[in-house]
Amino acid sequence: MKANVLYGLGDLRIADIDRPIPDAGEVLLRIGACGVCGSDIPRVFTKGTYRFPTVPGHEFAGRIVELGTGVDPALLNRKAAVFPLLPCRSCPYCEIGEFALCDNYDYMGSRRDGAFAEYIAAPVWNLVLAPDSLSFEELAMTEPAAVAVHALRQAGLDIGDSVLISGAGPIGLMLAYWSRAWGASRVMLADVDETKLAFANALGFADTFNPLQGSVADWAAGLTGGAGADVAIEGAGISASWENCLRAVRKLGRVVLMGNPAGGMALSQDGYWEMLRKQLTVRGTWNSAYAASPRSEWQLVVDSMASGRLDLKPLISHRCSLDEAFEALRMMRDRKQFFNKVMVLPSGNKV
Template sequence: MYTLKLYGKRDIRYEQAEKPQIESSDEVIVKVKAVGICGSDISRYMKLGPYVEGMIFGHEFSGVIESVGETVNHLKPGDRVAGCPALYCGECDSCKKSEFARCENLTVIGSIYPGAFAEYVKLPAENCVKLPDSVDFDTAAMLEPSAVVLHGFYKTAIQPGADIAVMGSGNIGLLAVQWAKIFGAKNVYAIDIDEEKLTLAKRLGANQVINSKDGLVYDQIMELTNGKGVDLALEAAGSVITSAQVFSLCKKGGAVVFLGIPYGDVKVERFYFEKIVRNELKVYGSWNAISAPFPGREWETSLQFMAEEKICVNEMISHCLPLSKGPEMFEAIANKSEPIDKVIFYPELTR
């Protein structure tokens, strides 16, 4: 089968590999129909390199069950599924408390186990979520990032009528805008430096958009909220700058949720840090997309709202390509040579 393998920083190759085989009775093989590039894939491609040299990369996917292990009863060949890529150990203290997102040995496919940038992928049967006919494969490939965002929302006590700011209008931020509306936000403020992304955020539900190139985000938020700030601010950009600025957006007693991962040291100026103390903010870190019963209500609820077309991803997808175009697409993203939003690969397509 054909795959994308990551060998080093900015070194991803379209190569053949052996088709996976079922080795455990609880495993399934999925024929991959659609697989997306995650923001974390870009960071690893550009900055971090692979966990294991030459590993099949990728983890956001949907497909069709090809074969099942002998003890798998709830899935059968031909079933349409999305894949939860997270693999927990089941033995650490967190796993014993069913706190799977806090597993001490948590990993995902595409890291130390073969991933989904491939024609076929293997994973435990419990990691497959069956799809209704109304959810297409492109949408289902974004079930995992939607669940990531919802995992963060579930940590908060946000109520209908709240004001919510979303820092960053990439894929996670755009999903957060939509979830904010579903949670009943009165006003959603989308923040970015890219006017095209802000325009898309407005179409997907943001009431106001803020370009941080136009001045301090703090000043702009205060002007729009009559000097009060927002009830909840979500950091979805994953930059060292926004990870400090986000503390200034909340009103007293507000909450901040970190969804992004800044791959660098975050230096917080006194002005921003004092907001945590003086405004008595609640600060939440949100990691992965899983809970109990595994893979968690994040997946079930995301699928529900996708089926109801209240979480919409089609406008977020800018490129649909054969898997063979992977190396050049990753490099185009790294070089910022063209406007690129969500990229979906179709492994079964030829060149």
């Protein structure tokens, strides 16, 4: 099969490699779409994967085309999104169903081969089956959409809450979609990139602000009657964004740290005082909850898309083939043009 193989830092090449054979309890999927995550950029160009060579890509969906032994024949030809984390199932966190916190996990696209390829083998346990009415591109956004809803759950979002999201990238916009669907009274997006804010406006999110133009805290206070946001979610992974969130929430507000920092994070004395004096609740969030329904945020995403409550298709800005994927990643790294969610379509999205 064809695959984009990472042989070293910045050395991503199309290659012909062996098509995987599903083991017992596994299926083979022909990949319909694989989203490019922001973490794929440093993984390909600066940080690397856990071994070379590796096929990157962990936000993906496909059609089941082959079954390993012991797999229900009814799964053949079904569409599915795939949870890319393979937990050890024996550590204390796996025992309580917190698989994203597993002490000894494996991971498709970084620790083992991922989905910048035509096919991938995956355990049945990792499949989230989906109706044919959903496109592969939609299903490939299940992973980041589950990350977004997990962050909102960490925040304890309630109907009528006002929400500030610092960072208007793909997951920030998914947070905005979820917040609106969850019953937030106001959804506010802050970002220093005017093209991202314009894109958010085009999606129907009118309350946007550029922190380079003034105080995020004053802006949020003006939109919330002076109190500040009930919830702030930090999605940029930089110190200034963290401080803005702490200052923009009301007393007894909640702040969730979600952004993946590229470097060190620092907190000023004034930012620390914000936490103390306003008695803020500050929580981290990591990955998503994947378990038997109804706890599975993955199933929640698929069900919400299938019912029409969650429409993520407008977030896709670019589509490319396997042959074009490396150039698309370089475009994202160099920010040569505006992008939001970039999709790699190994099979032309027709499988």
